[in-house]
Amino acid sequence: MAVLIEILREDWADPSVPLPEHATAGAAGADLRANLLPGDRALGLLLKPGGRVLVPTGLRVAVPAGYEMQIRARSGLAVQHGVALANGVGTIDSDYRGPLGVILVNLGSTAFRVRHGARIAQAVIAAVAAARFAPVEALDATARGAGGFGSTGRD
């Protein structure tokens, strides 16, 4: 069953830029597009090697309580241009009503131009469990114990 995400377009946003949508029925992510400020639309945003930029989507969203929106990188941009997300995975909280932005970073060796309307990331909706953090005197024993960070071998 699809989770309903309410979307508000910013007043200044270009309405001809498509809203997020799943490209195929089985796609986990819905593509997010750059909706640049009017003054940036002609040339796009130039992302120099090592640089980062907060790219506007022109959208605000209301994610239902109990869910989050994850902003994930597009593998095509990563492979072809070395463009990733500066924050790894973006977290859009269910109570956030501000502008939805995508923080791109250029890990490649050549400049990358973020074009108006281009697909820059993808949004995945995921259920989240609320946690309660309770201090205790000792944790239960497990087979792994404290082993981690490569403790099971180098391969």
Ligand SMILES: O=c1ccn([C@H]2C[C@H](O)[C@@H](COP(=O)(O)OP(=O)(O)OP(=O)(O)O)O2)c(=O)[nH]1
């Ligand atoms: O890639 C992102 C990450 C976050 N946000 C928005 C939605 C999110 O709900 C809010 C806060 O994000 P986060 O919790 O990651 O930011 P923070 O650095 O912890 O700041 P804050 O103190 O505002 O929570 O910013 C985006 O638009 N894009």
